[in-house]
Amino acid sequence: MSMSRHQLEALRRSTVLVVAGADAALSLVELLVDAGVGRVVVVQQGGEKSVMFQAVTPSDTSLEIRSFNESGGVNALESLLPEVDLVVETVLDWQVKLGLSDLAMRLGKALIHSGVVGHRYQIYFIKPGKSACLRCVLPGVGIEDFPLGPVAPHPLKAVETWAGSLMALDAIKYLADLGVIQTTTLWRIDPLSGDIEAVRNLASVKDCPDCGLPFKSH
Numbered sequence: 001m002s003m004s005r006h007q008l009e010a011l012r013r014s015t016v017l018v019v020a021g022a023d024a025a026l027s028l029v030e031l032l033v034d035a036g037v038g039r040v041v042v043v044q045q046g047g048e049k050s051v052m053f054q055a056v057t058p059s060d061t062s063l064e065i066r067s068f069n070e071s072g073g074v075n076a077l078e079s080l081l082p083e084v085d086l087v088v089e090t091v092l093d094w095q096v097k098l099g100l101s102d103l104a105m106r107l108g109k110a111l112i113h114s115g116v117v118g119h120r121y122q123i124y125f126i127k128p129g130k131s132a133c134l135r136c137v138l139p140g141v142g143i144e145d146f147p148l149g150p151v152a153p154h155p156l157k158a159v160e161t162w163a164g165s166l167m168a169l170d171a172i173k174y175l176a177d178l179g180v181i182q183t184t185t186l187w188r189i190d191p192l193s194g195d196i197e198a199v200r201n202l203a204s205v206k207d208c209p210d211c212g213l214p215f216k217s218h
């Protein structure tokens with residue numbers, strides 16, 4: 001897969017907001033920087049971990065690291081969203097994940113969701129107007145009772161890095177308009193069995209106040 005000058009330029013002009021919790025965010029940010037994404041804004045939940053991003057050496061990327069204002073919750077991110085092209089989250093708190101999905105749908109921003117469920121990782125590219133929002137998807141993928149408090153990241157960093165790499169690939173494809181992105185499929189990667197399961201047909205739900213909104217392009 002080689003990229004044209006036009007596609008590289010599209011990456012250079014792009015801004016990605018990474019709402020970081022699990023370590024997958026680190027490999028994700030490294031790969032976005034490596035691919036030449038122009039601006040990456042990292043909002044880190046749990047300020048003590050933001051130091052890990054400082055080891056990423058941005059070449060031509062403007063890398064901004066901010067701490068997540070816990071008291072403001074997701075609303076603290078609202079002013080940031082209009083200036084970004086894509087949001088990627090590895091948040092450990094399901095309430096924040098759902099709030100972020102609501103916000104992204106309302107503002108018409110594509111969102112890559114990821115989360116650890118048991119020993120598996122799930123990754124889902126949510127495109128406003130096409131994909132079901134996170135609230136609509138969770139019951140269908142067997143998550144009716146999501147934990148109310150923050151969950152732990154995956155115990156194996158190799159799995160976090162794998163997930164970060166998959167998210168980076170989707171982000172690069174989206175921003176540079178390369179290949180195909182599955183916008184109605186949630187991927188579940190199982191590091192123990194080696195299986196990658198696809199939960200398909202997660203289209204936006206007409207009656208939903210979040211994903212049923214008319215399509216708005218980013």
Ligand SMILES: [Zn+2]
Pocket residue numbers: 132133134135136205208209210211212
């Ligand atoms: Zn919905």
